[in-house]
Amino acid sequence: MxxxxxxxxxxxxxxxxxxxxxxxxxxxxxxxxxxxxxxxxxxxxxxxSRFRPDSELTRVNLGAGTSMTVSAYFAEALQVALRAARMTDGAVDPTVGSAVIALGYDRTFASVRPDDARPLPVSRPAPGWQRIVFDPHTRRLRLPPHTR
The missing domain is CATH 3.30.160 (Double Stranded RNA Binding Domain)
Incomplete structure (x- = not known):
């Protein structure tokens, strides 16, 4: 049995x-x-999260154009994002935030109402992941200005 x-x-x-x-x-x-x-x-x-005003990503985006030290956890996430960008020749690009927001994805799904009709905006080009300066040993990061 x-x-x-x-x-x-x-x-x-x-x-x-x-x-x-x-x-x-x-x-x-x-x-x-x-x-x-x-x-x-x-x-x-x-x-x-790009939807939380208290997230580290929000603070990093607000500091775009300046050099800053990020947490070990954020550094690991950034390294994964940069590796994905390299492996896909930029098809995955962690600098597309401003373009995504310009296209209307500027809030959480839960906050979008079905009757929220907006004209389709024109996207702006992303700064490009190659312009991110990051030292994984010191966790110092510098995003290009106006990057999200």
Missing amino acids: TTRAPAPARTVFPALGTTAVLLVTDPGALPAATAVLRAELATVDLAC
């Missing part, structure tokens, strides 16, 4: 403008795993 493994347990919740789904094979581990995931997503949000 074989013992059946318990069915996986799952939780689903909104996070970062999308839906987080967590599956665990040990149902007893779900509460602790959920707490870990929520804490990690909260850290990502505080570091990298």
Whole structure:
């Protein structure tokens, strides 16, 4: 006679403008795993959200054109973004924020009303990821002026 493994347990919740789904094979581990995931997503949000006035990304964007030291967490996220830019020959570009905002993606999905009709604006070119100056050892960062 074989013992059946318990069915996986799952939780689903909104996070970062999308839906987080967590599956665990040990149902007893779900509460602790959920707490870990929520804490990690909260850290990502505080570091990298462009919709939070208190995020590190918001502070970095406000300091574009100047040199600043970023947190270890933000530095890691930036290195991933720069690696993606290199690997895609710029198809993924962390400097497109201003262009995205100019095209109307300037608020969270939750704050957009269905009757919010606006004319389509013209996008502006991104400064380009190659213009980001970053030293991963000192975590010093300088974005081109007017970069978001």
